[in-house]
Amino acid sequence: MLVLSEKDENVVRESNDLVVELRSISKLYGDTAAVADISLKARRGELLCLLGPSGCGKTTTLRMVAGFVEPSSGSICINNIDMTHQPPYRRDTGMVFQSYALFPHMTVAENIAFGLENLRWPRQKREKRVEEMLKLVELPHLAQRLPSQLSGGQQQRIALARALAIKPAVLLLDEPFSNLDAQLRVRMREELQEVVRSVNVTTLFVTHDQEEALTMSDRIMVMNAGKVEQIGTPGEIYEAPATPFVAKFIGWCSLLKGAVDNTGAFTSTAGLRIKGNWSAGPATVVIRPEQVKLSTDGAAGQSQQARVLHSRYCGGATRVVLDVNGEQLTMQERFSFGRHPKPGDVLGITISTDNLRLIPMQEQHA
Structure with missing residues (x-):
């Protein structure tokens, strides 16, 4: 009987659990790199989002996994089998396109049965x-209905059913909610999550919607200009962005450039000082709206004066843009009805250093 060491057992477990692996894939169009040297591993049942702005290479990456685009270099493995040069129908993938791509002359049942x-x-x-x-x-x-007799949300669900009918190893979703209105998008996100979880299928989905990525994903791969900026859980991406691009792209934030002195405090180029315990050197600090708070009497020693530049009522809270010692910060607070701040108002604020993210200059590759 073969006895495996703990290290060997982990290797076997990882091998069995690994469904998709991209190894340094790139896609060139002439001298332009649409995708540059991307590596990624997705595990069984994982819901992994490819997130980034238009033109960043996320859809090209998804289409390379599907087999519709062949990489210029690198390899693509599905269930530990090299599929780099295999046609789409041999890849054990199911895909839901942005337009759903249901056959208009076929009934719902016929559409679902097509792959079978x-x-x-x-x-x-x-x-x-x-x-x-x-x-x-x-x-x-x-x-027995035709696609033209369905609503947008119903068409999306039928496209998902067709993709899942063949029991694929990998489900690929390309902006699946882009044709739906805002409220339906939220409902369909929840429904799709439930369906995908229930069948435990590894899912890669493309979006440029940050809320969609944060609420649906197990992990997120943030892309920019064909490259990977960061791969991590939604919490890691939001709370510990690896680069200024990730910080700015995910949610609202203020990026202050400056340096940390020998006392561990950060001072921005405009002179805003934030006490901390960071390592000395040039850096950028990421300040989220929830980290800027109205000061209380107990925080008087840390309080700073801020002038309101403008405010925007968002229903559950008001987003206020402030001038603080020459730097612009965004604060999100719930104010009493009729007491929303106006341009020119002066507020006392504090900057919470709990989980405040500081990116040293040597880590900034974007």
Whole structure:
């Protein structure tokens, strides 16, 4: 009987659990790198988001995994098998396109069964699988309708059912909610999460919506100009951004450039001083709106004067842009009805150093 060491057991477990692996993939169009040297591992059942602005390479990366775009270099493995040069139908992936791409002349049931027919499933087995998928997305009563007779949310769920019907190793979603209105987007995000979790399928999805990425993902890969800026959990991405780009792209923040002196305090180029215990050297500090607070009597010694530049009522809170000693900071507070600050008002504020993120200059590669 073969006895494995703890290290070897971990290697075997990782190998069995690993579903998608991208190894230094790049895609060149002439001299332009749409994707540059990206490596990534996605585990079984993981929901991983590719997030970034338009043109950053996220959709190109997804299409390389699907097999619609061939990488210029690097390799793509699915279930530990090299799929780099395999056509899409041999990759064991299911894809939901931005436009859903349902066949307009086919019924809902026929759309879902399409991939199963290509795989030569017997008719009785196909019909049973279609029935299972319609129950999964809670639309069994729509089996005989045409796509044109469905709402946007219903079309999205049928596209998801079609992708999952073939039991793929990897589900690929390309901006799946972009055609839905705001309230429906939120509801469909929750429903899609439930469906994906229930079948435990590894999912890669592309979005430029930060809220979508933060609320849905197990991990997020933030991309910029074809490169990876950071890969981490939503909490790591938001609370400990690796670069100024990530900090600015995920949520609201103020980025103050300056330096840390020998006392451990940070002073911005405009002269705003924040007491801390950081290592000396040039750096950028990331200040989120929730870290700027109205000062209380007990914080008088740390309080700073701030002048209101403008404010925006957001329902549950008011977002206020402040001038603090020459630096612009954003604060988000709940004010009493009718007492929202106006431009020119002076407020006493404190900057909470709890979890305040400081990025040393040598770590800033963007």
